[in-house]
Amino acid sequence: MLIETVMRNAGRLFIQCINRARQKLHGITRGKQSNSVLIENPLAEASEYYRLWNKARECSYPTVDHYERDCKAAIETAWFHQLALLTQVVIKRSDLCYQHGRLLYATLVQYARKHVRDHLNIVETGTARGFSALCLAKAMHDTRTTGKISTFDLLPHDVKMFWNCVRDADGPRTRANLLQDYSALINRYVVFYQGDTKEELAKMTFPRVNLAFFDSVHSHEHVMTEFSSINGLQETGDIIFFDDYTPELYPGVVKAADEICSTYGYGKKIVIASSQRRYLIAEKQ
Numbered sequence: 201m202l203i204e205t206v207m208r209n210a211g212r213l214f215i216q217c218i219n220r221a222r223q224k225l226h227g228i229t230r231g232k233q234s235n236s237v238l239i240e241n242p243l244a245e246a247s248e249y250y251r252l253w254n255k256a257r258e259c260s261y262p263t264v265d266h267y268e269r270d271c272k273a274a275i276e277t278a279w280f281h282q283l284a285l286l287t288q289v290v291i292k293r294s295d296l297c298y299q300h301g302r303l304l305y306a307t308l309v310q311y312a313r314k315h316v317r318d319h320l321n322i323v324e325t326g327t328a329r330g331f332s333a334l335c336l337a338k339a340m341h342d343t344r345t346t347g348k349i350s351t352f353d354l355l356p357h358d359v360k361m362f363w364n365c366v367r368d369a370d371g372p373r374t375r376a377n378l379l380q381d382y383s384a385l386i387n388r389y390v391v392f393y394q395g396d397t398k399e400e401l402a403k404m405t406f407p408r409v410n411l412a413f414f415d416s417v418h419s420h421e422h423v424m425t426e427f428s429s430i431n432g433l434q435e436t437g438d439i440i441f442f443d444d445y446t447p448e449l450y451p452g453v454v455k456a457a458d459e460i461c462s463t464y465g466y467g468k469k470i471v472i473a474s475s476q477r478r479y480l481i482a483e484k485q
Protein backbone atom coordinates (compact mmCIF):
# COMPACT_ATOMS: atom_id res chain seq x y z
CA MET A 201 0.00 0.00 0.00
CA LEU A 202 2.72 2.40 1.08
CA ILE A 203 4.85 1.48 -1.93
CA GLU A 204 1.88 2.07 -4.25
CA THR A 205 1.28 5.53 -2.77
CA VAL A 206 4.95 6.43 -3.08
CA MET A 207 5.02 5.22 -6.69
CA ARG A 208 1.84 7.15 -7.53
CA ASN A 209 3.23 10.35 -6.00
CA ALA A 210 6.56 9.90 -7.78
CA GLY A 211 4.69 9.36 -11.06
CA ARG A 212 2.62 12.51 -10.49
CA LEU A 213 5.74 14.52 -9.70
CA PHE A 214 7.46 13.33 -12.87
CA ILE A 215 4.45 14.29 -15.01
CA GLN A 216 4.26 17.71 -13.31
CA CYS A 217 7.96 18.28 -14.09
CA ILE A 218 7.55 17.28 -17.73
CA ASN A 219 4.46 19.50 -18.04
CA ARG A 220 6.36 22.45 -16.60
CA ALA A 221 9.22 21.77 -18.97
CA ARG A 222 6.90 21.52 -21.95
CA GLN A 223 5.14 24.74 -20.97
CA LYS A 224 8.51 26.44 -20.98
CA LEU A 225 9.64 24.77 -24.17
CA HIS A 226 6.59 25.91 -26.07
CA GLY A 227 6.73 29.46 -24.77
CA ILE A 228 3.65 29.19 -22.57
CA THR A 229 5.19 30.74 -19.49
CA ARG A 230 6.42 33.57 -21.65
CA GLY A 231 2.80 34.56 -22.09
CA LYS A 232 3.12 34.04 -25.78
CA GLN A 233 1.07 30.94 -26.33
CA SER A 234 -2.09 29.29 -25.19
CA ASN A 235 -1.84 25.89 -26.83
CA SER A 236 -2.45 22.84 -24.70
CA VAL A 237 0.56 21.94 -22.63
CA LEU A 238 1.13 18.43 -23.84
CA ILE A 239 1.74 18.08 -27.52
CA GLU A 240 0.49 14.68 -28.39
CA ASN A 241 0.43 15.29 -32.12
CA PRO A 242 2.39 17.52 -34.48
CA LEU A 243 1.10 21.10 -34.37
CA ALA A 244 1.61 21.71 -38.08
CA GLU A 245 2.86 20.30 -41.35
CA ALA A 246 6.54 20.64 -42.12
CA SER A 247 5.65 23.23 -44.79
CA GLU A 248 4.36 25.60 -42.07
CA TYR A 249 7.68 25.39 -40.21
CA TYR A 250 9.50 26.16 -43.48
CA ARG A 251 7.23 29.17 -44.05
CA LEU A 252 8.02 30.52 -40.57
CA TRP A 253 11.72 29.82 -41.09
CA ASN A 254 11.79 31.77 -44.35
CA LYS A 255 10.05 34.68 -42.65
CA ALA A 256 12.48 34.62 -39.71
CA ARG A 257 15.48 34.59 -42.04
CA GLU A 258 14.34 37.82 -43.68
CA CYS A 259 14.57 39.81 -40.43
CA SER A 260 17.61 41.95 -39.83
CA TYR A 261 19.08 42.86 -36.46
CA PRO A 262 21.54 45.77 -36.75
CA THR A 263 22.35 45.74 -33.02
CA VAL A 264 23.37 42.09 -33.23
CA ASP A 265 25.45 42.78 -36.37
CA HIS A 266 27.13 45.56 -34.43
CA TYR A 267 27.88 43.27 -31.47
CA GLU A 268 29.43 40.69 -33.82
CA ARG A 269 31.62 43.38 -35.34
CA ASP A 270 32.75 44.43 -31.86
CA CYS A 271 33.62 40.83 -31.00
CA LYS A 272 35.19 40.25 -34.44
CA ALA A 273 33.25 37.00 -34.60
CA ALA A 274 30.12 35.89 -36.43
CA ILE A 275 28.57 32.46 -36.68
CA GLU A 276 28.36 30.96 -40.18
CA THR A 277 24.97 32.09 -41.46
CA ALA A 278 23.87 28.95 -43.34
CA TRP A 279 24.88 26.65 -40.46
CA PHE A 280 23.07 28.90 -37.98
CA HIS A 281 19.78 28.99 -39.86
CA GLN A 282 19.85 25.27 -40.57
CA LEU A 283 20.21 24.59 -36.85
CA ALA A 284 17.46 27.11 -36.12
CA LEU A 285 15.08 25.35 -38.50
CA LEU A 286 15.39 22.21 -36.39
CA THR A 287 15.57 23.74 -32.94
CA GLN A 288 14.08 27.24 -32.91
CA VAL A 289 11.37 27.42 -35.52
CA VAL A 290 8.21 26.60 -33.56
CA ILE A 291 4.52 27.37 -33.70
CA LYS A 292 3.90 30.23 -31.26
CA ARG A 293 2.04 33.53 -31.15
CA SER A 294 5.02 35.85 -30.87
CA ASP A 295 7.50 36.43 -33.65
CA LEU A 296 10.44 34.06 -33.88
CA CYS A 297 13.71 35.57 -32.77
CA TYR A 298 16.72 33.43 -32.09
CA GLN A 299 19.43 36.05 -32.12
CA HIS A 300 20.78 34.89 -28.75
CA GLY A 301 22.54 32.14 -30.74
CA ARG A 302 24.58 34.69 -32.68
CA LEU A 303 25.36 36.65 -29.51
CA LEU A 304 26.40 33.54 -27.57
CA TYR A 305 28.67 32.46 -30.41
CA ALA A 306 30.34 35.87 -30.77
CA THR A 307 30.72 36.23 -27.00
CA LEU A 308 32.35 32.82 -26.59
CA VAL A 309 34.66 33.19 -29.59
CA GLN A 310 35.91 36.50 -28.24
CA TYR A 311 36.39 34.96 -24.78
CA ALA A 312 38.11 31.83 -26.14
CA ARG A 313 40.62 33.90 -28.10
CA LYS A 314 41.71 35.47 -24.81
CA HIS A 315 41.96 32.07 -23.05
CA VAL A 316 43.67 29.89 -25.64
CA ARG A 317 45.31 27.58 -23.15
CA ASP A 318 42.35 27.14 -20.84
CA HIS A 319 39.94 24.23 -20.63
CA LEU A 320 36.58 26.02 -20.60
CA ASN A 321 33.60 25.08 -18.46
CA ILE A 322 30.34 26.39 -19.84
CA VAL A 323 27.06 25.98 -17.96
CA GLU A 324 23.68 26.36 -19.60
CA THR A 325 20.31 26.15 -17.84
CA GLY A 326 17.39 25.35 -20.16
CA THR A 327 18.57 23.11 -22.99
CA ALA A 328 15.21 22.82 -24.79
CA ARG A 329 16.00 21.31 -28.22
CA GLY A 330 19.72 22.10 -27.94
CA PHE A 331 19.99 25.27 -30.05
CA SER A 332 22.04 27.44 -27.71
CA ALA A 333 24.25 24.55 -26.55
CA LEU A 334 25.12 23.89 -30.19
CA CYS A 335 25.89 27.55 -30.95
CA LEU A 336 28.29 27.46 -27.99
CA ALA A 337 29.77 24.15 -29.18
CA LYS A 338 30.32 25.64 -32.63
CA ALA A 339 32.21 28.54 -31.04
CA MET A 340 34.46 26.08 -29.20
CA HIS A 341 35.02 24.05 -32.35
CA ASP A 342 35.80 27.10 -34.51
CA THR A 343 38.34 28.41 -31.98
CA ARG A 344 39.80 24.91 -31.36
CA THR A 345 39.06 25.33 -27.69
CA THR A 346 38.99 22.44 -25.26
CA GLY A 347 36.25 22.22 -22.65
CA LYS A 348 32.71 21.11 -21.91
CA ILE A 349 29.25 22.60 -22.11
CA SER A 350 27.08 21.20 -19.33
CA THR A 351 23.46 21.83 -20.21
CA PHE A 352 20.49 21.21 -17.91
CA ASP A 353 16.77 20.69 -18.51
CA LEU A 354 13.81 18.93 -16.98
CA LEU A 355 13.27 17.32 -20.36
CA PRO A 356 14.91 13.97 -20.98
CA HIS A 357 17.46 13.42 -23.73
CA ASP A 358 16.47 9.86 -24.61
CA VAL A 359 12.68 9.77 -24.46
CA LYS A 360 10.68 10.05 -27.68
CA MET A 361 8.37 13.06 -27.89
CA PHE A 362 7.10 15.74 -30.23
CA TRP A 363 9.21 18.88 -30.09
CA ASN A 364 6.97 21.38 -31.91
CA CYS A 365 9.45 21.39 -34.76
CA VAL A 366 9.79 20.71 -38.46
CA ARG A 367 10.62 17.03 -37.91
CA ASP A 368 7.48 16.22 -35.90
CA ALA A 369 5.61 15.15 -39.03
CA ASP A 370 7.88 12.05 -39.15
CA GLY A 371 6.81 10.97 -35.63
CA PRO A 372 8.05 11.46 -32.08
CA ARG A 373 11.79 11.28 -31.49
CA THR A 374 14.34 11.73 -28.75
CA ARG A 375 16.43 14.88 -28.51
CA ALA A 376 19.46 12.71 -29.23
CA ASN A 377 17.84 11.61 -32.48
CA LEU A 378 16.65 15.10 -33.36
CA LEU A 379 20.24 16.32 -33.13
CA GLN A 380 21.92 13.37 -34.80
CA ASP A 381 23.40 15.51 -37.60
CA TYR A 382 25.29 17.40 -34.90
CA SER A 383 26.57 14.34 -33.05
CA ALA A 384 30.25 15.08 -33.77
CA LEU A 385 29.98 18.48 -32.06
CA ILE A 386 27.84 17.07 -29.27
CA ASN A 387 30.13 14.15 -28.51
CA ARG A 388 33.08 16.46 -28.32
CA TYR A 389 31.62 19.30 -26.29
CA VAL A 390 28.13 18.83 -24.85
CA VAL A 391 26.95 16.93 -21.78
CA PHE A 392 23.17 16.78 -21.26
CA TYR A 393 21.82 16.64 -17.72
CA GLN A 394 18.18 16.05 -16.87
CA GLY A 395 16.60 17.54 -13.77
CA ASP A 396 15.60 20.72 -12.00
CA THR A 397 18.50 23.16 -12.09
CA LYS A 398 17.79 24.08 -8.48
CA GLU A 399 18.92 20.61 -7.47
CA GLU A 400 21.19 19.52 -10.30
CA LEU A 401 23.46 22.56 -10.36
CA ALA A 402 24.09 22.28 -6.63
CA LYS A 403 25.46 18.74 -7.17
CA MET A 404 28.10 19.88 -9.66
CA THR A 405 31.70 20.53 -8.72
CA PHE A 406 33.08 22.83 -11.40
CA PRO A 407 36.51 24.27 -10.62
CA ARG A 408 35.48 27.39 -12.54
CA VAL A 409 32.57 28.50 -14.72
CA ASN A 410 33.96 30.51 -17.61
CA LEU A 411 30.57 31.27 -19.09
CA ALA A 412 27.09 30.67 -17.73
CA PHE A 413 23.93 31.04 -19.77
CA PHE A 414 20.76 31.22 -17.66
CA ASP A 415 17.68 30.38 -19.72
CA SER A 416 15.40 28.08 -17.73
CA VAL A 417 12.84 29.54 -15.31
CA HIS A 418 12.50 33.30 -15.73
CA SER A 419 11.73 34.24 -12.12
CA HIS A 420 13.86 36.31 -9.77
CA GLU A 421 14.02 33.51 -7.23
CA HIS A 422 15.04 30.84 -9.74
CA VAL A 423 17.73 32.94 -11.43
CA MET A 424 19.17 33.85 -8.02
CA THR A 425 19.27 30.16 -7.05
CA GLU A 426 21.01 29.23 -10.29
CA PHE A 427 23.49 32.04 -9.73
CA SER A 428 24.18 30.89 -6.16
CA SER A 429 25.44 27.58 -7.59
CA ILE A 430 28.11 29.30 -9.68
CA ASN A 431 28.82 32.22 -7.38
CA GLY A 432 32.50 32.21 -6.41
CA LEU A 433 33.45 30.09 -9.45
CA GLN A 434 34.04 33.01 -11.81
CA GLU A 435 37.17 35.10 -12.28
CA THR A 436 37.73 38.50 -13.85
CA GLY A 437 36.52 38.47 -17.45
CA ASP A 438 34.20 35.46 -16.97
CA ILE A 439 30.68 35.84 -18.26
CA ILE A 440 27.03 35.36 -17.40
CA PHE A 441 24.69 35.66 -20.37
CA PHE A 442 21.06 36.44 -19.51
CA ASP A 443 18.42 35.81 -22.16
CA ASP A 444 15.17 37.78 -21.94
CA TYR A 445 16.54 40.77 -20.07
CA THR A 446 13.25 42.46 -20.99
CA PRO A 447 11.62 44.45 -18.13
CA GLU A 448 8.08 44.45 -19.50
CA LEU A 449 7.99 40.69 -20.04
CA TYR A 450 10.45 39.26 -17.50
CA PRO A 451 10.83 41.65 -14.57
CA GLY A 452 12.16 38.76 -12.45
CA VAL A 453 15.08 38.15 -14.81
CA VAL A 454 15.91 41.85 -14.94
CA LYS A 455 15.72 42.23 -11.16
CA ALA A 456 17.92 39.18 -10.56
CA ALA A 457 20.47 40.13 -13.23
CA ASP A 458 20.72 43.72 -11.93
CA GLU A 459 21.11 42.47 -8.36
CA ILE A 460 23.83 40.01 -9.39
CA CYS A 461 25.72 42.68 -11.34
CA SER A 462 25.62 45.31 -8.60
CA THR A 463 26.21 43.00 -5.63
CA TYR A 464 28.82 40.67 -7.11
CA GLY A 465 30.69 43.07 -9.40
CA TYR A 466 29.75 42.39 -13.02
CA GLY A 467 29.92 44.94 -15.85
CA LYS A 468 26.85 45.12 -18.10
CA LYS A 469 26.48 45.05 -21.85
CA ILE A 470 22.86 45.16 -23.04
CA VAL A 471 21.86 44.18 -26.57
CA ILE A 472 18.35 45.02 -27.74
CA ALA A 473 17.36 42.86 -30.69
CA SER A 474 13.69 43.89 -30.60
CA SER A 475 11.14 45.27 -28.16
CA GLN A 476 10.54 41.71 -26.94
CA ARG A 477 14.10 40.40 -26.94
CA ARG A 478 16.84 42.01 -24.93
CA TYR A 479 19.97 40.30 -23.69
CA LEU A 480 22.42 41.12 -20.95
CA ILE A 481 26.03 40.03 -21.19
CA ALA A 482 27.54 40.43 -17.74
CA GLU A 483 31.31 40.35 -17.28
CA LYS A 484 32.99 39.72 -13.95
CA GLN A 485 35.09 42.74 -13.00
Ligand SMILES: C[S@@+](CC[C@H](N)C(=O)[O-])C[C@H]1O[C@@H](n2cnc3c(N)ncnc32)[C@H](O)[C@@H]1O
Nearest residue numbers: 221224225326328331332353354396397415416
Ligand atom coordinates in the same frame (compact mmCIF):
# COMPACT_ATOMS: atom_id res chain seq x y z
C1 LIG B 1 13.43 29.06 -23.07
S1 LIG B 1 13.71 27.35 -23.07
C2 LIG B 1 15.45 27.22 -23.33
C3 LIG B 1 15.85 27.58 -24.72
C4 LIG B 1 17.24 27.19 -25.09
N1 LIG B 1 18.23 27.73 -24.19
C5 LIG B 1 17.52 27.65 -26.48
O1 LIG B 1 18.11 28.71 -26.66
O2 LIG B 1 17.14 26.96 -27.42
C6 LIG B 1 13.58 26.95 -21.39
C7 LIG B 1 13.85 25.50 -21.04
O3 LIG B 1 13.96 25.45 -19.61
C8 LIG B 1 13.50 24.19 -19.19
N2 LIG B 1 13.16 24.28 -17.76
C9 LIG B 1 12.06 24.84 -17.19
N3 LIG B 1 12.13 24.76 -15.86
C10 LIG B 1 13.31 24.14 -15.56
C11 LIG B 1 13.94 23.76 -14.35
N4 LIG B 1 13.40 24.03 -13.17
N5 LIG B 1 15.13 23.13 -14.44
C12 LIG B 1 15.67 22.85 -15.64
N6 LIG B 1 15.12 23.19 -16.81
C13 LIG B 1 13.95 23.83 -16.78
C14 LIG B 1 12.32 23.91 -20.10
O4 LIG B 1 12.08 22.53 -20.18
C15 LIG B 1 12.75 24.52 -21.41
O5 LIG B 1 13.25 23.54 -22.27
